[in-house]
Amino acid sequence: MDRRRLEERVMKGLMILSTLLVVGSSVCILLTIFLKGVSAIDLNMLIQTPKGGYYLGKEGGILNAILGSLVLGVGATFLAFLVSVPITFYLNLYLRRASRFSYILRFLFDVLYGMPAIVYGAFGFTLMVFWGLKASLLAGMITIAFLIIPIMARATDEVLKMIPFELPEASLAMGTTRWETARGVIFKQALPGILTAVLLAFGRAIGDGAAVLLTAGFTDSNPSSLFKPVATLPLAIFFQLATPFPEVQRRGYAAAFILTVLILMVSLISRILSWKFTQNVVR
Amino acid sequence: MNDRHWKDLIARRLMLISGSFLLILGLLMIFMMYQRSKPILALTPLKDLLFSLSWHPTKGQFGLAGFIAGTLWVTVIAMIIAVPLSILTAIYLAEYAAKPLRGLLKPFIDLLAGISPVIYGVWGIIAIVPLVRDYFMPFLTNHLKFFPFVSENYTGFSALTAGIVLAIMIFPVLISVMEEVLHAVPFGIRESSLALGATQWQTIKGAVFKKAWPGIIAAIILGLSRAFGETMAVLMVAGCSLGQIPKSIFDAAYPLPALIATTYGEMMSIPLYDAAVLAAAFILLMITILFNMAGWGILLRMERNQI
Numbered sequence: 001m002d003r004r005r006l007e008e009r010v011m012k013g014l015m016i017l018s019t020l021l022v023v024g025s026s027v028c029i030l031l032t033i034f035l036k037g038v039s040a041i042d043l044n045m046l047i048q049t050p051k052g053g054y055y056l057g058k059e060g061g062i063l064n065a066i067l068g069s070l071v072l073g074v075g076a077t078f079l080a081f082l083v084s085v086p087i088t089f090y091l092n093l094y095l096r097r098a099s100r101f102s103y104i105l106r107f108l109f110d111v112l113y114g115m116p117a118i119v120y121g122a123f124g125f126t127l128m129v130f131w132g133l134k135a136s137l138l139a140g141m142i143t144i145a146f147l148i149i150p151i152m153a154r155a156t157d158e159v160l161k162m163i164p165f166e167l168p169e170a171s172l173a174m175g176t177t178r179w180e181t182a183r184g185v186i187f188k189q190a191l192p193g194i195l196t197a198v199l200l201a202f203g204r205a206i207g208d209g210a211a212v213l214l215t216a217g218f219t220d221s222n223p224s225s226l227f228k229p230v231a232t233l234p235l236a237i238f239f240q241l242a243t244p245f246p247e248v249q250r251r252g253y254a255a256a257f258i259l260t261v262l263i264l265m266v267s268l269i270s271r272i273l274s275w276k277f278t279q280n281v282v283r
Numbered sequence: 284m285n286d287r288h289w290k291d292l293i294a295r296r297l298m299l300i301s302g303s304f305l306l307i308l309g310l311l312m313i314f315m316m317y318q319r320s321k322p323i324l325a326l327t328p329l330k331d332l333l334f335s336l337s338w339h340p341t342k343g344q345f346g347l348a349g350f351i352a353g354t355l356w357v358t359v360i361a362m363i364i365a366v367p368l369s370i371l372t373a374i375y376l377a378e379y380a381a382k383p384l385r386g387l388l389k390p391f392i393d394l395l396a397g398i399s400p401v402i403y404g405v406w407g408i409i410a411i412v413p414l415v416r417d418y419f420m421p422f423l424t425n426h427l428k429f430f431p432f433v434s435e436n437y438t439g440f441s442a443l444t445a446g447i448v449l450a451i452m453i454f455p456v457l458i459s460v461m462e463e464v465l466h467a468v469p470f471g472i473r474e475s476s477l478a479l480g481a482t483q484w485q486t487i488k489g490a491v492f493k494k495a496w497p498g499i500i501a502a503i504i505l506g507l508s509r510a511f512g513e514t515m516a517v518l519m520v521a522g523c524s525l526g527q528i529p530k531s532i533f534d535a536a537y538p539l540p541a542l543i544a545t546t547y548g549e550m551m552s553i554p555l556y557d558a559a560v561l562a563a564a565f566i567l568l569m570i571t572i573l574f575n576m577a578g579w580g581i582l583l584r585m586e587r588n589q590i
Binding site for chain 2 (some may be wrong): 113
């Protein structure tokens, strides 16, 4: 065997090895969380709020955090939807593909997409102080909405870019306005993709801990008002693991299991929905 | 103008407003954070803020050097682990892997990108902390008694632990960007190289890489900025003890994002404390903006040149 073939073999071996390492470590994460979580979970965790001394190992559950995360996630996703979907329609329908403004906006999506969550958290915090708000559900929602706008916008933009250009052209040639084309043709065509984008953003919204730490606070009661602090799952996990009591830490593992299952379910639902809705789509 | 055109015009204006909103949001972020960190910048020279080690909020001393060093340690370790592995994996996925395998692995990698940072932190505590404490550290401190391996910290919560967890967290970004870049290289190049008798690896090394290297660099920059700003997972496993610069991969590190996250409760009670913490956030913001602009800029340029 000559040197070239040897090199080929060695490099290919290394590649397979590193792929196995990457995939293996990821599978290991999911397995660890599932195994640890399943052994620690019980029904009380899902249907009770923390009683006094929960973080010292006493009775209770994390219903407050589960509900809090869902409410916060839905609110933030809704706010983000109101901003990001119109932008992407504007980009793809009203602006020319090579126009400077569309170029700047797409670049902005990318840059904002790469901002760390903690920076959004700190920004949300300064806005909060500016408006005189306290750490609350509303502040958390707004901050998380900022965080997921670029995620949703980028995903929706990808979907709209894929739409064959004959489709809007055919519609416009019939004498419709652009808005009618957007609403009646493009939106229907892009719906499965938009749903996927929304659910992707929702999954990110319930998974984030750094931004809500600074803006949404934490509480032991269920979410009740926009202006009160709200508990979220990632923070519940974080606080439970930060205690020195093994009993509480075990419940932290169970909470981590719940969060992972939630996120996996959201991703699964988005796949199913997008598959179901593709029936109305022209290819 | 009739009703329909009015509707069109209104919709158009509303869409433009939401577009401008995003632009304003970006600028507002920079402006507000700068505004809030101004008090500390006025009192402490930037040099002291960046290079002083003494962090005593009650005495009015705010030196960020320890935290910056912590961030650098953790990020460098993560990059050393993640970059070679993800380059090799991306090449395998783009050039060698059969289509069904790629169809299986790509959604899986995307899925990982969506998992909460806190989950990675939990996994770090369960799996990596004991691994570092019981295996890596005793072995390396006993056999390699020099610079980056000697430490007194026996807890397992260390820069290395955080680096390993971070490396795994940035795999998805690195691999998906690199894979896309490799895929965009025109097929003719590979075919001409193979036709001249080069092996597949020689083709990748000599021809594909010539085209793809700026994209690979861009992916690395983006991964770096992701690692730089990651908060919760690092906070959970890095140890975070005050007043020291880590001198070993087994020392505890206290990175900048973790500082911002841990001080949110007390930050309003001590004068200038909030300004100092927000100055840290401002530094983080500017660095990640720069990195992201560089990374995405390179990728955009490549995309443009290909058309």
